[in-house]
Amino acid sequence: MDxxxxxxxxxxxxxxxxIHLSEYLKNTGYExxxxxxxxxxDDFFQVDITCNDDILRALKAVVPDYIIVLSGISFPAHGNNEDFYNxxxxxxxNILDVLIQLNQNPKKIIMASSATVYGNLGTEVLDESLCPKPANHYGASKYAMESMAKNYFSRLNIIxxxxxxxxxxxxxxxFLIPKIVNHFKDNKKNIELGNLDVQREFNDITYVCEVYKKLLECNGKSIILNISSNRGIQLLDVIEMMNKIAGYTIQVSVNPDFVRKDEIKTLTGSPEKLFDLIGKLEQVDFKTTLRKMFES
Structure with missing residues (x-):
């Protein structure tokens, strides 16, 4: 394919x-x-996606073959809950509405939701067959986006x-992992964290970029997919990896102000549906990711 x-x-x-995805796509031949x-x-348009005129200007100028929607507030502890929904x-x-208004139908539109839509279901491995039950406004706003976007599946090629x-x-x-890494980079002797008994996937950004590229090029549409690996890592194991990378042991304490009452304790996802569509992908081990972050 050219x-x-x-x-x-x-x-x-x-x-x-x-930032990472744009470089990855450029390096593989995309404009x-x-x-x-x-x-x-040079290649950026100043766009507020709550303003349809801004979206329209960008879409008319580019007439894209593909669209990836990453815009949004991605930090669950963001202070203004209304912002999540707006x-x-x-x-x-709004982006989908303007596409229809312009009669543009790209080859693929990828809309980034979040695994937080699942909430705390008490299931060790989360897959797409489960009914979402978001536990915070961030997850709820993403689930609302999904619910609305499904109404456009018959008119646009959406994943x-x-x-x-x-x-x-x-x-x-x-964010949690950069916070930990930067404490070690700054040679701090103590770190305050919230819930210590959580388990997360902590995938590498390059893995995510490769998944997005393959989703652009696959035949799938009108589907919802995890971007996951089912590689669960305990938070305290992350601390232990960083102790070895940095060459010293940091003291960890729990700050009650950082403990979220709606914290999702285990959040790992099944990649089975994803891999059925794009093929199985591997990624670097997490210690390699941490080392790159520490040495950058």
Missing amino acids: LASNKVLVFGIEGFTG VFGTSYSDTK INTIGAI ISRPFNYTGVGQMRH
């Missing part, structure tokens, strides 16, 4: 995922454009992804 003229428009390109809420670079739900659906936790170089410090 990708030279295949244009990808990434809504939310300035974020952690967007990448992006929108940013605040930045206007941006993650209504803003995302909804539910990424489980992932990390890598450049992720903001307020």
